[in-house]
Amino acid sequence: MDFQDKHIITLYQKFCNQTASVEELAEFSEFLKHDAAEKRLFDLLEMDYELSDIHLREIDDLRATQIYQEIISRRQPLRKVFSLTSRIAIAASLVIIAVSALLYYHFVDSQKQQLTYISPATDIPPGRVGATLTLADGSTIKLGAASAGVIAREPGLLISRNSKGEVVYEIVDKESDHLAGNNTLATNKGETYRLKLPDGSLVWLNAASSLTYNTAFNANKQRMVKLEGEAYFEVAKDDEKPFIVKSQHQEVRVLGTHFNVKAYPDDRLETTTLAEGSVKVSYQAAAWNKDTQIRYNDEIKLSPGQQSILKNDQIMVSNVNLENALAWKDGNFIFNGVGIKDIMQDIARWYAIEVIYEGEAPIGKFSGNVSRSKNVSQILMALESTRLVHFRIEGRKVFVTK
16 A cells, blocks of 8 residues: 555544545545545445455445445534535445545635535525514514514513514413414524524424414413424423324423424424424324225324434335434535435525426435525535536526536
């Protein structure tokens, strides 16, 4: 093994240990662009995973995928770097690493990396804090970056914004609880907002979402909200009054815990992710009795770090990376083996854009992370660097091609 091979191994190990500098990451990226990088990179994988006695042709698809996922799951802590990866393609029992799509670092502040079709005039900024509050009498209040203070009064209630930008409900007359009605907090595309419910529970509402609730939380036997879209909940504990989140096809019941529900009407599925505590997810399932389809209610219980996925009357439970699953709440996009349509759906909601596919949608799976505070161009350019997808911006429309 010559000095250069040892140097590449060192770069690879620093990447895996998250200790590589920007310069070292750039050097590793340049290495991956070379024609001979495929075999040399796989030799490094063999060495790292002690596969030296296994011939390349004998490595099965599952093992190759495990090796690949192990590498791309290790995120780098450098803000100036956007890492974007594509899945390993396996053909004729040979592991082929598509280097240009496997690991390409895009430096967003480098002038030579800027694509010519995007100019400051056509770029689209990220979403912002904002929402619309609809009161029980039907009146509406636009919420944004206004200063703290009282924004509305309802029977027995004061509704205000605190210094953190949250909408806060304060009960000032418990005798008026029976007069309370429903309120709805709704975000448009490109908006997000945080709410503190009358019981003290906190809700983070993602873009293009709405939450409907009765303001007499403390007077009811249960605390129920209706969600359309996505929200993260930190529920104030109350053993006597369960907290229930109703979405289109399921109910999530808790006493006090932290969890996320994603239930957009145009999604193919509904997901519930538990960060701590426990939740019960009730849903309506279907079964066949001879020639007749019958429907029944079922229920599963999640443990921290688990996610339920409800799709087509069936529910699956799996362990997930909470940082990835809850990235939107912390201001990030994190994709791990996601198709372009699912990625663009999330981008469309946050940047308030229309996505149009010209021809068939590009195939392949993408993984990567980037801050939601970036302009849309920086995300699109990073996706384009894989050479698997191309974009064109016209106004607030983004055209997608292979």
